[in-house]
Amino acid sequence: MPDGSWDGPWDVLAHGIGGSKDLPIPLELTIAGAVAALTVSFTVLAVAWRSPRYAQPADGRPAPAWLAHLVDARWFRVVLRVVGMVGFLYTAMVAMFGLDSLINPFFGIFYVLLWVGFVPLSLLLGPVYRAVSPVRTINLLFARLTGGDPDRGVLDYPARLGLWPAALGLYAFVWMELVYPYATELGPVRLWCAAYVGIMLIGGALFGNGFYARADPFEVYSSLAAKMSVWARESDRPDGRLVVRSPLANLATVPALPGLVAVTSVLFGSTAFDSFKDSTVWVKFIQTNGFVGSHSWGPDLVTNVALLGFVLLVALVFAIGTMLTGVGPDQPRRALPTAFAHSIVPIVIGYVVAHYLTYLLEVGEQTLIQMSDPFSTGANWFGTADLSPSYYFSYHPTLLACVKVLAVVLGHVVGVVAAHDRALALLPKRHQLTGQLSLLVAMIAFTVGGLYLLFAA
Numbered sequence: 001m002p003d004g005s006w007d008g009p010w011d012v013l014a015h016g017i018g019g020s021k022d023l024p025i026p027l028e029l030t031i032a033g034a035v036a037a038l039t040v041s042f043t044v045l046a047v048a049w050r051s052p053r054y055a056q057p058a059d060g061r062p063a064p065a066w067l068a069h070l071v072d073a074r075w076f077r078v079v080l081r082v083v084g085m086v087g088f089l090y091t092a093m094v095a096m097f098g099l100d101s102l103i104n105p106f107f108g109i110f111y112v113l114l115w116v117g118f119v120p121l122s123l124l125l126g127p128v129y130r131a132v133s134p135v136r137t138i139n140l141l142f143a144r145l146t147g148g149d150p151d152r153g154v155l156d157y158p159a160r161l162g163l164w165p166a167a168l169g170l171y172a173f174v175w176m177e178l179v180y181p182y183a184t185e186l187g188p189v190r191l192w193c194a195a196y197v198g199i200m201l202i203g204g205a206l207f208g209n210g211f212y213a214r215a216d217p218f219e220v221y222s223s224l225a226a227k228m229s230v231w232a233r234e235s236d237r238p239d240g241r242l243v244v245r246s247p248l249a250n251l252a253t254v255p256a257l258p259g260l261v262a263v264t265s266v267l268f269g270s271t272a273f274d275s276f277k278d279s280t281v282w283v284k285f286i287q288t289n290g291f292v293g294s295h296s297w298g299p300d301l302v303t304n305v306a307l308l309g310f311v312l313l314v315a316l317v318f319a320i321g322t323m324l325t326g327v328g329p330d331q332p333r334r335a336l337p338t339a340f341a342h343s344i345v346p347i348v349i350g351y352v353v354a355h356y357l358t359y360l361l362e363v364g365e366q367t368l369i370q371m372s373d374p375f376s377t378g379a380n381w382f383g384t385a386d387l388s389p390s391y392y393f394s395y396h397p398t399l400l401a402c403v404k405v406l407a408v409v410l411g412h413v414v415g416v417v418a419a420h421d422r423a424l425a426l427l428p429k430r431h432q433l434t435g436q437l438s439l440l441v442a443m444i445a446f447t448v449g450g451l452y453l454l455f456a457a
Contacts, residue, residue: 027455034409034447041413042440045420046433052425054252060232060245068242077131081140084132094374095193100186103376108367110189111177114218116360119352122225126232129222135197136212139204153208162214162258165203167266169196169217171311174270178277179303220263224345227251228414251418254342261315261337264344268446269311271351272453276310277303279456314446318344321442325435328428339426340439343419347443350411351450354404358393365389404454412447416440 062068070076091109098104121128130136136150143150172192182188196217203211212219228247233240254260276282286299315337322336365387372385380386393400419439427435 027452030405030455031448031451034405034412034451035444037409038412038416038440038444038447041416042420042436045417049417049420050424052421054249054421055425059234060243060249063231063242063244071242080131081137084134085137087132088134090371090374091193095186095190098186098374099376101376102184103370104186105367105370105374106186107184107189108363108370110193112360112364112367115173115177116352116356117364118218118222119225119349120360122222123229123349125226126229127219127223127226129216129219130212133212133216133219135200135204135216136209138201139209139212142201142205149208150204151209153204153206153211155206157207157210157214160258162260163220163263164259165215166217166220167259167262169215170221170263170266171270173217174266174273175304175307178270178274179300179307181300214257221267224254224263225349227254227342228346228349248414248418248421251342251345251414252421254345256335256338256341258338260341261318264341264348265311265315265318267348268344268351269314270307271348271355272314272450273307273310275355275453275456277306279453281456282306317442317445321439324438325423326428326431331426331428336426340419340422343415343422346411346414346418347446347450348411350407350409350414351454353407353411354450354454357403357407358400361393362389362391405451408447408450408454412443412450416443419443 091106094104094106094109098106118129140150142148176183176189176192180188200212200216203215213223214220227250229250230244230247232243232245232250232253234243286302318341319337322340323333325336327333327336366389369384369387369389372382373379374381378385393403420436423436423439424432
């Protein structure tokens, strides 16, 4: 444990990102209602939604002229780059010179603002991380200095790699946060960030900016969340006009790239494991097998296996659910999981909201407060050091429970709708409805498992 202590929500950092506790709603009633909601949704879709609506991206309505001019202005993009670099330099400063203590804002920036905070920002504003990405900015500066093109590297990015590098990067993050026993010590987290920056800069030099869209774990995560926003660019227009359109229409434009199933499985499986490791079942298992207080490789090995098992289980259930269907004569069954993987994105977002809501609001606020005192010397750089975080949701558990359950159920319902529309576009007519039954069973399994783990944490 690093030197220093902190009373309050920071204690949760010592055990990873925390989940729910004692939600005042009966679990059995919640699961029954969620399953009923999915079943009714599928039934209604089968009757009322008989042709694909998002097989071709919808045009959408042009964004307000003033907004389009603002976001397309060169100065605005420069401002975003500057904001991203200032945030990066501040983070590097507290990582290098701050105390090895949980009151160092570096931990909150890394585990809360970066990992959780960019999800709601991307939902509201679009792919925010891409706009402020410090590694993109550094790559741009290097290209300007050398007279090169930041969009082109010395090599072409191998298409077969797809999103696999991002999936590995995301797994490396959740491994650090949930499994690594020294995740709250400054040295290892600082080393992780240095490795991330180094790999991203080398990849950008080799493959250009296209590397970040496929390999940067934070950019890929932010961009997937942004597909559930109302903002989009018309890719068929040279100017890429900013438009407003249905989140379902945006979601349908998620590229079916290799590794997409791996990315969504890591995001969903790791969040589920984060709940599971705080459950009574897991705690009793660790205790009864003599792992408590052990300094051997036993606890670390078991936790590593469990995290990997959750990720693989999500991928396996989803793959089986999508492949147990009828296909056309020229349609490879193995391509179906990737084609339907976009339907997992709203489920991931719903569970992230349910699992991390109070964590983001409470510990996120505490991080912003602590940023006024980067070196823990009693300074007040930004005038926030004397503020206190709000614990509104923690003091209103019934409201919190309703928000969490609604987020999980709504995420699954949107996933069912997205999968239904894709099935109508891909599957032969005779299998368009019956072929979805196995995927519906998988969605129900995700819902039941997700709610159980949410309540068990």
